[in-house]
Amino acid sequence: VNHAALTALVDRWRPETHSFHLPCGEMTMTLEDMAMISGLPINGQAVTGRVSAVNWRERTGNLIGVEPDPPLPGKANTSKVRHSWLKQVR
Incomplete structure (x- = not known):
């Protein structure tokens, strides 16, 4: 775990919009992002x-x-x- 990067992201998280506010703009996590990070499939029927x-x-x-x-x-x-x-x- 890169603690410096994690701390930087936590500082930039805005719970009101559920997004990160970065110098280059706003970034939101998508379902595809989560699938890439976790390795869990996102296809198929919803539970x-x-x-x-x-x-x-x-x-x-x-x-x-x-x-x-x-x-x-x-x-x-x-x-x-x-x-x-x-x-x-x-």
């Missing part, structure tokens, strides 16, 4: 539906074929899939 935290690990397994590991003892059972985990299992 949509009601949002519910109940049985989220099982539903994740049904959607992508791999179920996230249960939380470690003493850790909170958060209902989110981490981007780093998605990159590992792809």
Whole structure:
């Protein structure tokens, strides 16, 4: 991780417009940018539906074929899939 570059980008992030304000102009992250950075595919059907935290690990397994590991003892059972985990299992 390039900490200097990350700090520079954080300083230029504008949450009101969800974009970076750079000396050369405004830059917005697109879905294609995220696909290039993460290596995750963006083609196919969108995953949509009601949002519910109940049985989220099982539903994740049904959607992508791999179920996230249960939380470690003493850790909170958060209902989110981490981007780093998605990159590992792809």
